[in-house]
Amino acid sequence: MIKKLLLVDDEPAIKRALGPVLRADGWDVLEADSATAALKCSDREVFDVVLLDLGLPDADGKEIISALRSKDPVAVIILSARHQEAEKVAALDAGADDYVDKPFLVDELRARIRAAERRLKEQLGSPKTLQVGELRLNVEFREVSLGGTEIKLSPKEFSLLTELMTHAGQVVTHRRLLIAGWSNPSVDQQYLRGYIAMLRQKLEEDPSEPRLILSEPSVGYRLAI
Amino acid sequence: MPANNAAFSSAVTQNSIAAGPEMKEAQIRNPSSSMGKPSASTDTLPSDNQIGLLRRSHLLGIALGVAALMLTYAAHVNGRPITSAIVAVFGVMGVGALLGARAGLFAGLAASLTFNLVFTDPTGILTYSTADDLVPMIALTLSAVGSGVLGGRLRDRAIVAETATRRVAELLRFSEDLQSAVTLAEVERTAQAYLGDRPGRAWLFVETDGRLVSPTQSISGMDAAQDCWDSRLPMLTCGSCTGHMLKSADRPLGVLVIDDAAERQLDEIRVFLPLIALAIQRCLLAQQLGEADLLRQSEQFKTALLSSVSHDLRTPLAAISASASSMIELGSTLDEETTADLLDTIQEQCGRLDRFTRNLLNLSRIEGGLDVTEMPLIDAVEVLGGTLARVRRLARAHAIHREFSATSALIRADESLLEQVFLNILENAVTHTPHSTSVRVSAQVANMRLLVAVEDDGPGIPPHERERVFNRFHQVALNGRQSSGSGLGLSIARGFTELFGGTIRASKATEPLRGARVEISLPLAESP
Numbered sequence: 001m002i003k004k005l006l007l008v009d010d011e012p013a014i015k016r017a018l019g020p021v022l023r024a025d026g027w028d029v030l031e032a033d034s035a036t037a038a039l040k041c042s043d044r045e046v047f048d049v050v051l052l053d054l055g056l057p058d059a060d061g062k063e064i065i066s067a068l069r070s071k072d073p074v075a076v077i078i079l080s081a082r083h084q085e086a087e088k089v090a091a092l093d094a095g096a097d098d099y100v101d102k103p104f105l106v107d108e109l110r111a112r113i114r115a116a117e118r119r120l121k122e123q124l125g126s127p128k129t130l131q132v133g134e135l136r137l138n139v140e141f142r143e144v145s146l147g148g149t150e151i152k153l154s155p156k157e158f159s160l161l162t163e164l165m166t167h168a169g170q171v172v173t174h175r176r177l178l179i180a181g182w183s184n185p186s187v188d189q190q191y192l193r194g195y196i197a198m199l200r201q202k203l204e205e206d207p208s209e210p211r212l213i214l215s216e217p218s219v220g221y222r223l224a225i
Numbered sequence: 226m227p228a229n230n231a232a233f234s235s236a237v238t239q240n241s242i243a244a245g246p247e248m249k250e251a252q253i254r255n256p257s258s259s260m261g262k263p264s265a266s267t268d269t270l271p272s273d274n275q276i277g278l279l280r281r282s283h284l285l286g287i288a289l290g291v292a293a294l295m296l297t298y299a300a301h302v303n304g305r306p307i308t309s310a311i312v313a314v315f316g317v318m319g320v321g322a323l324l325g326a327r328a329g330l331f332a333g334l335a336a337s338l339t340f341n342l343v344f345t346d347p348t349g350i351l352t353y354s355t356a357d358d359l360v361p362m363i364a365l366t367l368s369a370v371g372s373g374v375l376g377g378r379l380r381d382r383a384i385v386a387e388t389a390t391r392r393v394a395e396l397l398r399f400s401e402d403l404q405s406a407v408t409l410a411e412v413e414r415t416a417q418a419y420l421g422d423r424p425g426r427a428w429l430f431v432e433t434d435g436r437l438v439s440p441t442q443s444i445s446g447m448d449a450a451q452d453c454w455d456s457r458l459p460m461l462t463c464g465s466c467t468g469h470m471l472k473s474a475d476r477p478l479g480v481l482v483i484d485d486a487a488e489r490q491l492d493e494i495r496v497f498l499p500l501i502a503l504a505i506q507r508c509l510l511a512q513q514l515g516e517a518d519l520l521r522q523s524e525q526f527k528t529a530l531l532s533s534v535s536h537d538l539r540t541p542l543a544a545i546s547a548s549a550s551s552m553i554e555l556g557s558t559l560d561e562e563t564t565a566d567l568l569d570t571i572q573e574q575c576g577r578l579d580r581f582t583r584n585l586l587n588l589s590r591i592e593g594g595l596d597v598t599e600m601p602l603i604d605a606v607e608v609l610g611g612t613l614a615r616v617r618r619l620a621r622a623h624a625i626h627r628e629f630s631a632t633s634a635l636i637r638a639d640e641s642l643l644e645q646v647f648l649n650i651l652e653n654a655v656t657h658t659p660h661s662t663s664v665r666v667s668a669q670v671a672n673m674r675l676l677v678a679v680e681d682d683g684p685g686i687p688p689h690e691r692e693r694v695f696n697r698f699h700q701v702a703l704n705g706r707q708s709s710g711s712g713l714g715l716s717i718a719r720g721f722t723e724l725f726g727g728t729i730r731a732s733k734a735t736e737p738l739r740g741a742r743v744e745i746s747l748p749l750a751e752s753p
Binding site: 011013014016017018020021024055079081082101102103104105106107109110 | 535536539540541542543544545546547548550551554555558559563566567570573574577
């Protein structure tokens with residue numbers, strides 16, 4: 001099956017720069033330079049991934065995220081030149097899977113696209129075991145092991161790790177983690193920080209310099225893959 | 226008895242207004258001239274208007290006295306002594322009412338004396354042979370004097386009340402004027418205007434950052450103000466001036482220095498000073514609010530600038546970074562055409578970054594202010610031609626047509642800034658229209674002006690947006706989802722055009738094009 005990607009950006013230079021590398025990765029790339037064109041494209045075709053610029057000439061990219069996702073499972077990755085954390089969080093809360101700040105290296109973008117693909121696949125299969133690198137998590141038996149060694153986690157730590165592993169490689173907002181751990185997004189983020197620190201103690205080689213659970217300041221956390 | 230008549234009337238006039246009959250005649254003949262000039266008799270009376278009023282009442286009073294005397298005499302001659310006495314008493318009361326208590330007293334005494342000497346037998350001497358003679362005499366005297374004095378006091382009270390009303394009205398007007406004063410200089414002017422119809426002046430000094438400062442940079446009165454301020458006394462006389470401390474409820478605000486000549490006339494000083502203090506406090510508050518507002522605006526400006534700069538720097542950087550990293554990643558697997566395209570993108574976006582930074586730098590040049598008279602004479606058509614060549618290289622996807630009817634146009638301007646104007650307008654046309662549409666550039670000279678118009682075939686600018694597109698960060702401010710460009714380009718183009726004495730405006734393109742038209746009009750330099 002050919003993978004389809006929709007690139008929504010009104011900046012010709014970006015499209016010109018990204019086209020070759022995405023096609024080389026095996027993507028069938030379609031381009032749209034406005035929100036209207038993007039919605040029209042998604043009506044006609046089924047995409048696996050949408051790369052979406054927030055600053056479109058006819059609408060804010062945020063406004064079309066839910067419309068893009070409404071029919072088929074699709075991963076929406078935000079390309080943003082306006083690095084306002086509040087805006088990123090709003091886009092992620094509106095249903096975007098991830099974001100990449102402009103300017104970015106193609107490698108970074110490709111990694112995000114791969115993470116999104118992986119998440120899509122897992123979503124379809126809803127596996128009982130999640131694996132990221134050496135880290136393995138069994139949802140059914142609530143077991144976690146790192147390189148074969150079993151790790152004891154508290155129920156909250158387990159919920160948080162499950163959420164991070166489900167979205168491995170993608171950013172997970174504070175809000176989503178709070179819902180996963182506390183079922184309440186208005187809980188003080190201080191608790192979240194505390195639990196993340198405990199998870200790092202148990203999983204990271206050097207908790208003061210985490211390589212597994214990465215912070216995305218003011219937005220959330222990302223489990224490195 | 227004409228002689229006595231004259232004596233009666235002269236007694237009244239001499240005592241009441243201390244002016245000879247000749248002078249009164251002069252006033253009757255030419256009353257308007259006397260109204261403007263304060264005379265010796267009115268030196269205690271403050272306003273011209275009131276002087277006129279009193280003059281009229283003086284004349285009326287004298288006329289009434291004379292008329293009463295004649296009526297009294299007529300009644301007496303006709304054998305009506307009671308009528309005669311009553312008329313005399315009323316006359317005295319009238320004189321008192323019109324001329325004041327003192328005049329009333331004298332008129333009463335004079336009337337009583339005249340009655341005794343002239344009308345009662347024997348005439349010429351004061352005779353009191355029986356109690357029947359004495360009692361009416363005393364009664365007449367008392368009632369004449371009493372009614373004269375009472376009438377006079379009524380009149381005096383009325384004048385005092387009128388003066389007080391007038392002062393209150395003046396203070397009210399003053400307070401209203403103070404209300405409309407928004408700056409300290411206006412407060413000072415209002416205070417001076419209030420003292421204006423009196424001799425002398427007033428100077429205001431307000432404490433600013435620990436120092437006394439005159440809002441009008443006045444030097445006179447400064448020493449007196451400083452002395453008063455340092456002494457912390459409510460008032461301090463210093464030479465021919467007096468400094469008055471102006472206080473709000475909790476702290477001293479400043480000093481009002483009033484010239485002594487003006488101050489002597491100012492009996493409402495206890496009301497006058499707090500009114501000024503209040504106005505100063507209001508002005509200071511308004512100033513602080515204004516500063517806070519300015520600060521907020523400049524904060525907003527900074528936010529808009531930062532957001533715009535970050536967007537405009539990151540977009541080309543993203544294209545450069547993506548292109549370069551693609552080439553590193555994929556390297557030899559890319560075909561020649563793709564590689565050339567990626568390299569092209571990098572070069573093109575570098576040029577865009579360069580233009581953007583130049584615009585930013587130029588923005589600060591506009592803010593700094595430039596002197597157009599020091600600029601050289603340049604050929605604007607030549608600059609436009611050069612700019613067109615540059616734009617053609619940048620916008621290969623557009624068909625750019627030139628229609629120049631002018632071959633040269635000398636204007637006084639900076640060449641690089643003028644190029645920036647043309648470049649920004651052309652770039653705007655190119656970036657906001659689809660590929661392979663056309664852009665038409667025309668230049669013509671008419672009425673000592675060079676008209677340059679850039680028209681495109683894009684979506685155009687809606688009428689209500691045509692003025693706003695020249696606002697700085699217009700796109701950002703509009704909806705926060707600008708596509709390309711920072712909204713700086715057109716604003717900079719306008720800034721420079723106006724600097725060169727020109728105008729720039731947007732409208733609709735003429736057929737066959739249907740997009741936007743931006744027209745720059747620049748004044749030609751006077752031929753030397």
